[in-house]
Amino acid sequence: MEIVRHVYQMKEICRQIRQRGRKIGFVPTMGSLHDGHLALVRRAKELADESVVSVFVNPAQFDDPEDLERYPRDLARDADLLIAEGVDYVFSPPPVEMYARGSKTWVEVEELSDRLEGASRPGHFRGVATVVLKLLEIVRPTVAVFGQKDAQQVAVVRRMVEDLMLDVEIVALPTERDEDGVALSSRNRRLSPEERLAARAIPEALEAAAGAVEAGEDDPDAIVRMATERLEAEDRVRVDYVRLVDARDFKPVPAVEGDMVLLVAAFVGEVRLIDNRHLRSRPERS
Numbered sequence: 001m002e003i004v005r006h007v008y009q010m011k012e013i014c015r016q017i018r019q020r021g022r023k024i025g026f027v028p029t030m031g032s033l034h035d036g037h038l039a040l041v042r043r044a045k046e047l048a049d050e051s052v053v054s055v056f057v058n059p060a061q062f063d064d065p066e067d068l069e070r071y072p073r074d075l076a077r078d079a080d081l082l083i084a085e086g087v088d089y090v091f092s093p094p095p096v097e098m099y100a101r102g103s104k105t106w107v108e109v110e111e112l113s114d115r116l117e118g119a120s121r122p123g124h125f126r127g128v129a130t131v132v133l134k135l136l137e138i139v140r141p142t143v144a145v146f147g148q149k150d151a152q153q154v155a156v157v158r159r160m161v162e163d164l165m166l167d168v169e170i171v172a173l174p175t176e177r178d179e180d181g182v183a184l185s186s187r188n189r190r191l192s193p194e195e196r197l198a199a200r201a202i203p204e205a206l207e208a209a210a211g212a213v214e215a216g217e218d219d220p221d222a223i224v225r226m227a228t229e230r231l232e233a234e235d236r237v238r239v240d241y242v243r244l245v246d247a248r249d250f251k252p253v254p255a256v257e258g259d260m261v262l263l264v265a266a267f268v269g270e271v272r273l274i275d276n277r278h279l280r281s282r283p284e285r286s
């Protein structure tokens with residue numbers, strides 16, 4: 001496995017791979033890898049001939065400088081994990097290369113980017129869309145693999161790819177979880193043992209809501225309330241938002257109908273975690 005530090009090198013390597021008629025599978029990450037990331041890596045390897053994983057903590061998607069500073073980084077450990085997976089290239093450029101001083105061009109996926117995560121973290125999706133476009137342009141993969149854990153991010157990336165007519169297939173995989181249901185996240189490392197226990201409230205809230213939909217609850221507010229109450233029952237948890245939205249446009253649903261996503265963002269202690277669950281309304285019984 002080769003660790004590539006510079007944009008021009010990564011471009012050249014990928015150009016040569018494509019010239020040999022081989023497909024590139026790409027997984028963008030911010031490092032501190034866990035089994036969720038590795039599931040994406042495995043799929044990318046299955047879907048293509050050569051694999052590229054980027055490890056880049058993207059400053060442009062952090063609205064809070066302290067959050068950026070505290071984000072865990074450990075390239076040596078990440079590299080070991082990726083070698084074990086048989087990855088071909090890791091791309092880990094310095095931030096100044098990705099954002100030359102005075103960078104003036106940004107990608108804005110309108111509307112979708114302003115809701116939910118975008119409302120709580122202004123500029124977040126502008127940073128995400130911009131870095132993903134840059135990475136896709138550097139690597140030019142056949143397929144890029146993302147996690148449904150960041151459901152709104154997948155929607156933003158899909159919309160950008162569609163609107164800008166990019167030649168790449170976007171694949172999204174389900175969320176990998178610990179045994180107790182908590183979604184794997186690089187941020188979980190910052191939780192104390194007590195907070196890690198309290199974090200269980202998040203999957204439990206999603207599960208309770210899914211159970212209610214399954215049982216025929218048809219009031220979206222009641223579903224949101226149920227999930228919120230489960231979260232608020234936990235002292236160490238502070239809810240940022242709980243929303244039931246349409247899976248296509250992420251607008252709140254007026255009725256429990258069709259394909260929906262229940263999204264949760266909550267602080268557990270100081271650590272902000274997100275999770276979501278895909279929900280489908282019960283088919284009408286005749």
Ligand code: AMP
Pocket residue numbers: 028029030031035036037039040145146147148149150173174175176177183184185186
């Ligand atoms: P990050 O390093 O957090 O930016 O995540 C890189 C990619 O891994 C994104 O596409 C995430 O959605 C995905 N990812 C993060 N956590 C998980 C998880 N628990 N299961 C599956 N994919 C994940």
